[in-house]
Amino acid sequence: MLSADLTASCEADGFRDAYPERFFSMGMAEQNMMGFAAGLAREGLFPFIHTFAVFVTRRPFDQVAMSIAYPNLPVRLIGFLPGITTAGGVTHQAIDDVALMRILPNMSVLECGDATDVESVLDVAQAVNGPVYVRMLRGEVPRLFDAGEPMVLGRARVLGEGRDLTVLSSGICTEEAMRAIQALRGQGLSIAHLHVSTLKPFEDPAIEAAIAGARLGVVTMENHGIIGGLGSVVAELMAEKGLGGRLIRIGLRDTYAHGASRRYLMREYGLDAMALVRAAEDLTSTQFDLTEEALSRVRLETMSRIDKTEDL
């Protein structure tokens, strides 16, 4: 494990204390850290890097591209504080990390949405022959999915089936989507919902089928800019497969954010449950009588996959 001065901030201090001989502090010097990881990987080791997502993907981008991604080395890049999950402001908010890592050949991109994802993502990453970027969560993380159903590479979690709309959500937006979808179902809408944890490769047939089956349109919902992330992947898929229908991309709309609480920013930038209600209203040309209070009263149960055989 290589560290760039954010060990406890990334909750890696437990590993450091348990395996001090396998922990190497590289200081605040991410470019060099990427090269060291590349060299270790060339010698047959499996380096894990952790720091804030902005310092994995933006600052040392050329080093990740040339030293790690080009030679397809098995380096695992664990990026914390995705999107607006931090009050640290623009310098700490990774709103373009999925886009940056997705455009690199050989790179796989994973994102966690709950505690079960967090617990299982390292095993998923370790099974990949090549570099992997993980959008990781820290601190108090809700458990949305059954602890006995780990993340599976290249497979979305089918959380609900429906004919009117298909919602594809990732990361912390899945919890918001679950809240809105439960309320919208109460209004008579039939909604398919899939939680996406593998952003690249993006080849899940269940996603394609869900998009094809949506009568009125598709909504993507991500804690990231709408350019280059989940919304873009889905748009590319729909265009290439000729899957008609409208697509609404919920996410940061070509804007930076600023330092404030997650709850405040999700509302300000339209990443919350109400944003999905508005998108559903747009696609169905219907006004739903749903207030923020009503949405916040929605109780979420831990979800199991709908179709286990397909997901496994």
Next chain:
Amino acid sequence: MARIHSQSSERPTVDSIRSVADAVRRRVLEHTLTNNGGYLSQACSSAEILATLYLRVMRLGPSDASSIPKPFAGVPGADNPDAFTGAGYNGPKGPDFDRFIFSPVHYALVLYSLLIELGRLDPNALDAFNRDGSTVDLIGAEHSPGHEVTAGSLGQAISQAGGIALARRLRGDSGRVWVFMSDGEFQEGQTWEAFAALAYHGLGNIGVYVDANAQQCDGPMDSVMCIEPLGDRLRAFGAEVHEVDGHDPDALAAPAESMAERDRPLVVIARTDPCRGIERLRERAPKLHYVRFKSETEFETYRTLLNQMREGIR
């Protein structure tokens, strides 16, 4: 030719190293004439450094790569098991063998020429130089003969070499990691991040030879961005630094010949002359980074010069 060096072979003389270096210069000049362009001044500055590394400093086994370079087998990837690096020209990997990491890969022609003079590469290998579908790239890539890592974005190889050195220490290898760098790379912030890390982690199994020719793309380095006093800067970063005449094989080899266990990176700053051995180049200064002859007169001048250089060895 065919002087394959290994630890057991007799120590090459200074004269033999010099003659290899001169042959490298001739080959690069010949190629620059044939192809109307080449990194000629880099051959002038680095020929003795690279020849000394291969003949005196590094413990390498014989090449285990194809004498005629294989064609490009595609970029590395999970679905391409055929991708390869050019490290095999530096011999097999093994706990006791040294490794060579080539950082300023625009010097590739110089390295190819040296590998030919050492019998590690076929004399006709340069026929594929800069040809479509070949691995004998203009700017060396990790698949190019003698190359092992992707290094063309300058300042990245030293960090990768650091990771290799760290892994080798963890494994208990006795072999060392040698890095060849250009002085311009010390303008990159990453280089200094790397030296801080090498010193902090006490990596004494890594040695760096720097071709300090004081030239870069835009001209003399002190007119672009000064890096001096390089030795003092590196010492302040915790390296063991030697500054030597970069054209003197004995002086170049001496710092590496101490078998004492090190706990810090070794740096040999080789002060070099970008026109060494081809005096005529001096009239082109300060435009020395990439040499291209313009007029037929100039071609003729250098052709005559090449013939004189060839006659000089008879």
